[in-house]
Amino acid sequence: MKKLGTLYITIFTLVMLSCKDSGPKQRFLPPSTGGINSLMVVMDTELWKGGVGDKIREHFAAPVLGLPQAEPQFTITQIPPQVFKGATAYSRSVLFVEQDSLSLAHIKTDVYAQPQKVAVVKGETYNDLVGNIDAIADKAIESFKEVEIAEAQVRFTRSLSKEKVFEEEFGISLKVPSLYKVGKHEKNFVWMDIQIPKGTMNIIAYQMPLNSFTNDSTFVGDIVKMRDSIGKRYVPGPYEDTFMMTEKAFSPYVFSAEISGKKAAKVRGIWEINGYPMAGPFLTYIINDKENNRKLVLEGFTFAPSAEKRDYMFELDAILRTVEFNKGS
Template sequence: MKKFGTLLVASIVLALGSCNDSGPKKRFLPQSTGPVNSLLVVMDTELWKGPVGDKIRDEFAAQIIGLPQIEPLFNITQLPPKVFKGTTMYSRSILFVEKDSTILAHISPDAYSKPQKVAVITGPTEEIMIKNLDSLAPIAIKAFKEVELAEAQKRFNRSLSKDKALEEEFGITMNVPSLYKVGKREKNFVWMDIQIPKGTMNIIAYSMPWNSFENDSTFVQDIMKMRDSIGEKYIPGPYENTYMITEKAFAPYVFPAEIGGKKAAEVKGVWEIHGYPMAGPFLTYIINDREHNRKMILEGFTFAPSTEKRDYMFELEAILKTVNFEPKAPVE
């Protein structure tokens, strides 16, 4: 097994190196495969059962924030190195971990298929391997997520909506799958949705004045107030005097982001219906559109009770991240 592992490490290093070859020769690479948000972990089963495997699970199967139930970042499949061959090598996101005298912590694209990200961790002891995982995991997670987002976008780009509501109302375009339909359109508000098993996936868009959110100390509270006011005005619940608000029990998470080439805030949390027991996850981007003196708000939210929602929200994120501000915004 040790000899096989060493040979496999060498083959991976050679494959990664050939990806960076600047010469004119190009390798043919098959299309990568696998469900979105899946991760293939190639490592010895005994390592997988021990502290190194625990570290991998802690990092790559960590709970996703902003969902109402526990769901992992990636669905992990573990394979021992001896069966890492054939079509398994075409997996889109791969983490290779091997106990070896060589110390590596490296990520490279398109080693065996395209598009693909392969992260390699090796070390002579479990302690060194865990240390390398600790330093590489955030970078690897970002790389895996990027290739998974690209795959999700590739899949829905095959059939896009021709509706012009976003362009006519806000001067923006977005790659929205054709099955999404505009259900409500008013001045400065567009709502698109799609029926899914047991519920709906939704996209809303509106703008706020440029000077909104000027006080950093009340930023999160101001986001909640904005969402609640929009929900009360545009997103009714099933009965009179019921409408969407931000869940009060837990404040949403806020992160810096860049969307459509512009700085933005990414907001993740849970919505609920005021006066009625309904809830679900939301993802909001508050985008600084200085050229048009506004904050452009794009949001995706899902209603799917008793159902896992990670992949629904991932698709919404992939859609929102295709926003393009190149078209001119409408004149007020």
Template sequence: MKKLGTLLMASIMLALGACKDSGSNERFLPPSTGGINSLMVVMDTELWRGPVGEKIRDEFAAQIVGLPQIEPKFTLTQVPPKVFKGTTTHSRSILYVEKDSASLAHIRDDAYSKPQKVAVVTGPTDEVMIKNLDSLANRAIKEFKANEIAEAQKRFERSLSKDKALEEEFGIHLNVPSLYKVGRREDKFVWMDIQIPKGTMNIIAYEMPWDYFSNDSTFVQDIVRMRDSIGQKYIPGPYENTYMITEKAFAPYVFPAEIGGKKAAEVKGVWEIHGYPMAGPFLTYIINDKENNRKMIVEGFTFAPSEAKRDYMFELEAILKTIDFSATSNVSD
């Protein structure tokens, strides 16, 4: 009897073939569903409880760097293959794992709904499945996350802020939800925020000279120095002589990135208030805007004591990644 994994791939290939044969007629696909950063894992419950399931949890529910508490990359929901039918197949992100004589490790787009990513891993033994998971995990996580970013952006694009502070100060545009309001604006500095149940989510933007980061060996220290100086100047704490700084105990994480079509550095870490017990996560993009002879800085940070912060920071990341440097010609009044 054919395994369900083989049937799954056969059905996907058949659907793709039917779509191709029909010429310009597109196959109807229902809209995908699911919470942001949720991943449906379709696999036998015994496999889920064993080393294959442990490998999945290690990879797809690994701790996110830069958060003050342990939170997973994805919220995993495991279902057995026999219930993977109907609306269950419409989940936006799916990882399908099954023991099968064929060894597979690949990703399909829009198999049952749209937009959708389905990662399929099969193998004849636990060892082969774990090897296939290991080979596919990084790419699958990257594609799942990109799909989630696009979904988050689609959701908040329904109602966007019309404030022109970013355009007028920097000539950039961000797709910022309308609930965010400009709370502080000075020459070459903009701060927007939104109230959340137990705190705030914040976006700031400023610029630095093109040659501010002149030495690779001191790059991280220079980032901390930059953030601390901006915090002292613009982001006060609750009392006099208190202000935002980068957490002293741990250096921030720095990764290469591309944003707005430009090379950048992505910085993740924890902020704290100098002289007062407040802290939270931040995400900073330092963007090489050579055309304007500057480093353009956009940052999101959250204050939400005793609350999970993954999804708050994910929304801020989705907003920051909409940056457009041709805003003055593309944004309508």
């Protein structure tokens, strides 16, 4: 009888476990695919060739600000809906446009793969579709950029530099790929770079007093003066008396931003070498670090003549966004 009682208990336990497991199961999603800054546009080919396609290109293939040559925000691949299945649906960033009696525009997360953002636009008429594209474009671009930044970070964090120069000098951690090397480390200045085909990608960091840039009316001009003074002191050109400065012909673009939970200014523009024909794009974060009574400046810049620079600058942006402020720094 004792054995029979044990058998009943075992059966009861298995039944209870079976009931517990019969609840909703997490759906398996394959990893998303695609090159960085690639966008899959799923829509009827005739729509793509017409005004609706023009509206998509106006937003999603608009030139990236702050590059010497025009390069689109996304590399777009268009396919008709009937082809969007299987591995094609695993694209990381997707824009789905369809003529439908419904009129809507929204963004979905991890529909066919993970991580993934799918912007869905529907409308019955041309005006419906164009209006919905206009309405969702900024939010969709922001969502696509975030998932692309995250993917870029996943890729380069597989092999990180063990250098501690940023921590030692500024009390911050920065996830920098292992191929970057320290080029210069002085008081209040760190420079790391990596060789790329026909050029370099560079990261520099320094700090300024917290009360810098107090006049909004001179903000852009003061940023230029700051960059030029740092360039003259720390970033020499190929010959004596040459140094990096901000391109004189164009004012940089300035945006509000948040990085590592702190308010910041994000600056995009073109650098040049004073007195020598060299130039390229830069991206600067000026971070309000009130806890440490300073403005921390992180900058990435690229020298790659005759090469497209969008993805180089995108990687630098992804690196700078990994900054974390050490407690007690």
